[in-house]
Amino acid sequence: MNDVLLLAKTHVVTALRERVTLFWFLIFPVFLLTILTLIFGRLGEEGEISFEISLINRDSSSATAGDFSAMIAEVFTKMGSPHIEGQKPLFSVHVPQADDDLDTFLEREEHALRRGHRAAIVVIPEGFHDAALHAVMNPSGIAQPATLRVYMSRNDVASEMATEIITHVLAEVDREILVRTGHFDPGKAIARETVWAGQDTGEIRYVDFLLPGVVLMGFFTNGLFGVPGAILFNRDRKVLRRYWVTPLSVSRYLAGFALGHLSLCVLQLVLLLLLGRFAFGATVEFAQLDAVLILILAAVTFMAFGFLIASLARTANAGMAIANILNMPMMFLSGMFFPISGLPTFLLAVVYVNPVSYLVEGLRASLGVQSSTFPSILLVIVPLGWIAASVAVAAGKLKWDVAR
């Protein structure tokens, strides 16, 4: 057993020590997840930079001129109206209608925030004006600033940006208040308190749709490039030949190789899930039996596919060329990154024979991210068919040595 484990370790260690492999196996999927989430994460919303925020002024303590609460409300409302004709303002501000109940309105807006439809909610609490007045009138300097509440959504880039802007705006307002009331010492009349809105599971966010696709892309790249690469380069450079003059059998070599390959997939999976969860706030739960089985099926299918390529290529470079040719169509005609709809028939045909399509749908369905358009039996049968075909071809055609 030791030989198999050491071969597995060899495969993993080699991949991790080689910078090129490291890039394709680990850094590229992470990079892709980042880029796509940032670009398309707000798909379906406004294209230009503009943040939807809500403003609720609950302070009814005073409505006199010089009211701090009204002043702040005014600032945000002004920022929400277009300054230049045809250009969108930075904020598009949602305020309660006259007959709205403030609690109901806040609840509705919080829901929108959780779904990513609002970037932030600013709430001016009851008694804010009095608190601010007290703060600036205190002869011994600012003791207790008046506090404004900002609701934001964790791990949402737009929310973080909007909150950042709001903070700057408030700092400006604060400075203005202090100067106008004759305070020249540094201090704070108003402060910001952050309220975290939870995430809503009712609607699937783009990162949750994308993450399973990126995980599968990682497995796919591993199999498509990693398998023929490792085998063919080692065969051509006569690394394998050194193994074959020892008692090591091809089957034990394969066992070690497969174990190493799957370990790399697991490593990649863990990395992407951690990134997805902590950097992009993905909520999709991979630790379910269905999902795990599909992931194993996917890793094995792509590995078998790699063996198929290795057996069709005479040299390592030819193997890489075949992998490159197959890479793009198989990846993009599978619904890995974007939902497939409205494709012309001949492209749909590719989608239907492509094992990636079934694995992507299978994984998303098992994660509850998207329901499958294929009959569920096909989600397993088609990849299994590819495994069987690949193994059959590789068993007959794959050459383990350069011997003529």
Next chain:
Amino acid sequence: MLAEAVLRVSNLVKHYGEVRAVDGISFVVPAVTVFTLLGPNGAGKTTTLEILEGIREPDGGEIEAFGARLRRVDRAAKERMGVLLQEGNFEPYLKVKEIVALFASFFSHALPVSEILDRVALSEKANAMVKTLSGGQKQRLAVGVALVNDPDLVFLDEPTTGLDPQARRNMWSIVSDLKKQGKTLILTTHYMEEAEALADRVCIMDHGRIIAEGTTRELTEQLGQETMIEFRGDGLAPESWTELQMCCEAARSDGETITLETVDLPRTMESLFAWSRKQDIPLHQFAVRQPNLEDVFLALTGRRLRE
């Protein structure tokens, strides 16, 4: 160990298409022997070795290894063999000690990694990645890997090709040490000096056939009681060349060196010196020597080994 045969090969045949790379060769390798296949490039030495190492399937013939008759070399035979391939690489991103441990795991019995590294003087490089090693260090690692299972039979395919003189000396002393430890070694080379320095028995191969076999002495004695005289010389005029041939049994030139064969050394020397004075040819790098394997190969094939 008894001087029984470790390996017997009879009528081994291997074709590559039309080419008969190995054309029905037979030989016996006694235990605790350095057995050498000597021949020019393309003679079929490496193919023969690759069949015996188990990485090529023969088209015909019989192999008997360690007393067992085999269709092709099997796992049990490989457990007792160590192989230094003519060409071959290691995973470039593995460390030296990882390589040795990996190969050790392939055998049911293996020596400790540290002992192997000690033997091939790579202990200091234990944590270095293969890609950082020099050519000589890589070759030493390959030797270490070939010895990892403490084999009874060691194959060394062109072990010193491409090595500098220092590394070649190291390799020769490793071979001598292995023989002292009671190993049987099969070695291929196209360096006549290497065969003479190391071999107990020499098989001379050409065009897939064995054209002579024996100890170096037996082979050179086939040439009779001849003594060789060599000196530097080129561009002799035809008439001085004719006169020179009169001095000896045979004379030949490879463009740089003139070699004379004689059975009557005093007579040839006298006529040669007379010829030298008359022709005003200074006989630079003059030497008298015994016939060597190169002369044997030349006598048998009319060609030189390194042509």
